[in-house]
Amino acid sequence: MNTIDINVDKDGIATLTIDVKGRPMNVMTPEFLQDLAEAANRIAADDSIKGAVITSGKDSFMAGADLIGIVDSFDERKDAAEVYGWCRGLNQVLRKLETCGKPLAAAINGTALGGGLEVCLACHYRVAADNPRSVLGLPEVQVGLLPGGGGTQRLPRLIGIEPALQLITQGKHLKPQEALQAGIVHAVVTAGQEVAAAKSWIKQSGDAVQPWDKQGFKVPGGAGLMHPAAIQTFMVGTALLQKMTNHNYPAPLAIMSAVYEGTVLPIDKALDIESKFFTKMLMDPVSRNMSRTLFVNKGQADKLVRRPEGPAKRKVQKLGVLGAGMMGAGIAYVSAVAGMQVVLLDTGRDKAEQGKDYSRKLLQKRVEQGRSTADEAAAILQRIVTTVDYKDLRGCELVIEAVFEDRKIKADVTARAEAVIGSDAIFASNTSTLPITGLAEASKRPKQFIGIHFFSPVDKMPLIEVIVGEDTGETAIAQALDYVQQIKKTPIVVNDSRGFYTSRVFGVYCREGMLMLAEGVNPALIENVAKHAGMPVGPLAVTDEVSLELSYHVMQQTKKDLGDAWIETPADTLLTRFVDELGRKGKRYGKGFYDYPEVGKKQLWTGLAELYPHANTQPAADEVRKRLMYIQAIETVRCVEEGVLTHPADADIGSIFGWGFPPYTGGTLSFIETCGVPEFVAEADRLAGTYGARFKVPGMLRDMARKSETFYGNAKKSEQRAAA
DSSP states (O other), X not given: OOSEEEEEOTTSEEEEEEOOTTOSSOEEOHHHHHHHHHHHXXXXXXXXXXXXEEEESSSSSBOEEOHHHHHHHHHTTOOHHHHHHHHHHHHHHHHHHHTXXXXXXXXEOSOEETHHHHHHHTSSEEEEEOOTTXXXXXXXXXXXXXXXXXXXXXXXXXXXXXXXXXXXXXXOEEOHHHHHHHTSSSEEEOTTOHHHHHHHHHHHHOOOSOGGGSTTOOOTTOOSTTOHHHHHHHHHHHHHHHHHHTTOOHHHHHHHHHHHHHTTSOXXXXXXXXXXXXXXXHTSHHHHHHIIIIIIIHHHHHTTTTSOSSSOOOOXXXXXXXXOSHHHHHHHHHHHHTTOEEEEEOSSHHHHHHHHHHHXXXXXXXXXXXXXXXXXXXXXXXXXXXXXXXGGGTTOSEEEEOOOSOHHHHHHHHHHHHTTXXXXXXXXXXXXXSOHHHHGGGOSOGGGEEEEEOOSSTTTOOEEEEEEOTTOOHHHHHHXXXXXXXXXXXXXXXXXXXXXXXXXXXXXXXXHHHHHHHHTOOHHHHHHHHHHTTOSSOHHHHHHHHXXXXXXXXXXXXXXXXXXXXXXXXXXXXXXXXXXXXXXOBGGGTBSSEEOOSSSOOEEOTTHHHHSOOOSSOOOHHHXXXXXXXXXXXXXXXXXXXXXXXXXXXXXHHHHHHHOOOGGGTSHHHHHHHHOHHHHHHHXXXXXXXXOGGGOOOHHHHHHHHHTOOHHHHHHHHHHHHHO
């Protein structure tokens, strides 16, 4: 067998060591399932084998299903019968193991997630190594799936319905000691002793029958259609899930249904129920979308798939940050946490120290929460040095400017920094809208000038947008990506344009909300539909949060840059009115589209109805939803057509992690593919005819519809041609 090594000791205990070759973590490949079935048959048939221990030959135990294979299987349009057969096959193999008549113990030496934990649950005894880096859980819901190897049936029978549902519907990860307290593992031992402990259990008391296979078994805490505790769990749980998912995520409710139906049946029938629900989820595009973007694409981005191969890897030891405002302070913090020496520069010592105070507050919170010791926090803070002197930037491998969005100010700090930093240092701008190529005109080394766009708050937001100017060289791209990896963020790489990708598309979302308001659409309808569609915040509320003042400033700068090409829209008129005439500049000013009272929750400003009276006929919720979702997708396609985006993965990752496009869609381009490219184009044409040319699809998308092409299909063909 290629994925499982079997060794039988003198006591007749077989040790099955899982080692899926060519994978950093063990995953459930078809070959592994075949080997596991063969191992189960051997254990059952060989009288010399008295019991078996299952462990791993890698640092972790097992990560579960091969999600890359799952994405490929969806794209290959495998039929439901084939998917169901695969899932039933897995359950039959695990069932064969637990009913083989020999005691089985799982020696969990590291992380066991998804199918990895399900293998352990099929064992009669589970012992975990006390490894602080290990976690156990069933996280399938996070990629639009449910556990397909018995997790929805064995875990409730082991620890009870309510605690099992909390773990499975939320995809929670537990540390070994937490898993012990929850009743998922029987023992936690010193790392390296787990196999010996498992063997000791087999020799001393190995029970070869699972609790649910014993006569008179009852689910802990109760189960059944008439059991009051179980019914309450399902009634309350279903209501909470409906509220949390807005019917956009089918997996949590499928999990509830599988547990509800399965726990009133014998285990074999229950496993069949699970297989059917798993098949249904796997055939749903939501699982493909979430698996592809949140796992496959994000994983590749984190491994720097867009990094040029030529330049040598270089870690930043000393970082310069120009501007100690909210963004600069956040950049300084995450960089110091990553181990870098940081020079935080501003025009005054007090301003620079205020920026450092941001790190002080965050580090104090970490200490209070037990995530850092006082000494560790002090060491991190000591790495941040404040200054007003550009000479202190000497020795910095990378300098990031995070000053006000003004070309003259940015040009000044660029020149002053380049006068002292080394010839091989990289200079980056954290601008969110100004084209990098234009900013690089102030640089004497445009090949080493690049955009590194952070999102606020920097310490919480996972995405970084790396922007390549016309003259940016490969070394700058490579070293910018190396830095992003150092601070443990997820990068996308885009080419230069006004607003780049994320700010540009986020902007059309906000503007569409403002346009609807100007048309007389009830603002509560706009905001609530956006949230029900899966956006984290409505377009009016999020404009308040980033501030109407900033949006107004960006509009003014764009107007100045475009000159005669500038075309004003009702959204621009609205912005001017709010900022210039009404002084309603956004959340931090206490008033914008919303009022922000000192006590109580924010509420839509009552004066909106006076300024923009509600139209007599209000649009249907679905129409509002389409306008908000389609406008973002169409602008993304424009970015593809213009060459701002070079791969659909960057578009999808950027949309979800950058501004919160709904994860169930997989991102803006996956959203189009889920709709169907021809169907999307037809609906966009209708919207364009009704609301204007901004909904007109680019010619590239119309051609794709005619040829029945997809973004990911075209990307795959390009990669295959490049590899040939």
